Amino acid sequence: MALPDFLVIGVPKAGTTALHAALARHPALFLPTVKEPKFFLSAGPPPARGGPGDAQTYQEHVWRRGDYEALFDPAPEGALRGEATPFYLYDLDAQNRIRRLLPKARLVVLLRNPVDRAHSNWTHLWAAGLEPERDFVRACALEERRRAAGWADFWHYVSLGRYGEQLAHLFGLFSRDQVLLLRYRDLRDSPAETLDRVCAFLGVETGLVDLVPAQNVTPFVADTPVNGVLRAVLRTGGRVGHHFPVPVRRAVRSPLLGALQRQRGGRPTLTPEQRRAVLPYFVDDIARLQELTGLPYDDWLTVGLEPETID
Structure with a gap:
């Protein structure tokens, strides 16, 4: 079977595309040219409807197992196979499917300040012409209505950033030594050191990739x-x-x-007023994330908008 040995499972707008591009340059790693195959997001054909543009995105899902395995057929012998679909962390059913099919997989998670992540997410859809709501705060407030209408995960600006909930479920399925937690700012500010951490975690030689190309910048x-x-x-x-x-x-x-x-x-910047309006969605989850991981994330309560260099 040609199945992946590792997955980059989260989160959207946190550098996963850039990480995919960087790791694909490592001679001991193989990542398919199809980024975000989304195989684990459904147990069969994905939905046919949703928000603006969702139907086309669903058509891009590689949901048949034979098609998914075929993505990894070109991998050189001995290379570790991997893929990056940043919605796997958010979708708890996807986590369950990964556990059933790939119980020994290594999982890489990139986390980003959830307010900045949400704003980058909204900006991405606004720039694509799909987001009808011109006010970021209002767009966040519309999330429950959009979820009820079946809009796809990428429209869930708030829920995508509640990492504590998502990781609590993940740690109930996988041992913690199978999961590498990184921060967006580390990949942005210290790419060589961060890529070495990923390579060491995967068990391949370090020092061979040290550049993170700018990818998917809105x-x-x-x-x-x-x-x-x-x-x-x-x-x-x-x-x-x-x-x-x-x-x-x-x-x-x-x-x-x-x-x-x-x-x-x-690019439009996040104003202090917008940050104060959106931050309360995440305060309790940031506390949960810190308790769950033992790592400090309290800077997310005060830090300003991160420069947009990679996504």
Whole structure:
């Protein structure tokens, strides 16, 4: 069977794409070109509906086991196989499926200040033209309504950042020596040392990869009348695009997205008022995370927005 030896399981907008790209350069590791296959997110075909753009994303899931194993067939003999799907930590059913199929897997988790993670998540969907709510705080408040309507996990700005709940479940399934906890800021600020920690954890030679390429950095998108029209068109495409072949979708979407992201400039920053409004969602979970791991995360209660260099 061609199944992975390790997984990067969390969290979205915390450097998992960049980590995937960096580890893929290690000669003793193999990661498929398909990043985020999402195999463990469903026990069969994924849902067909959801929020804007969700149906197209569901079509990208590698949910058949044969297709999933085929991703790892090209791995050189002796190489450790791995993949990165940052929603596995959040989805407790996915954790259970991983435990059943890969009980000895090593699991890498990147954690990020949950307020900054949520804001980066919202900014990503805003820049893609899919997020209809222009106010970040309001978008967080809409989460329960969106969950009830079946919107996909990436819209769960608050719940995705409640790491204490997610890790408590994970530690009930896997021994702690199978789990490596990292912080987004470490990958950003000390890439060589952080990559060495990952390689040592996986049991491969250290010192062979030391650069983390900038990946998936969200562009600046101004809130202008013209962009409002473009975003409305993109959201409409997000709702109906799954009825069309992928080449057709891309041919229509690419110029619209290019026009939306045509401007250059600073990304919208998280204001102190927005932080004060959103932080209470996470205070109790940060305390739980510290108690669970024995590691300090109280800086998340005060630190400002982290510079956006990698995702």
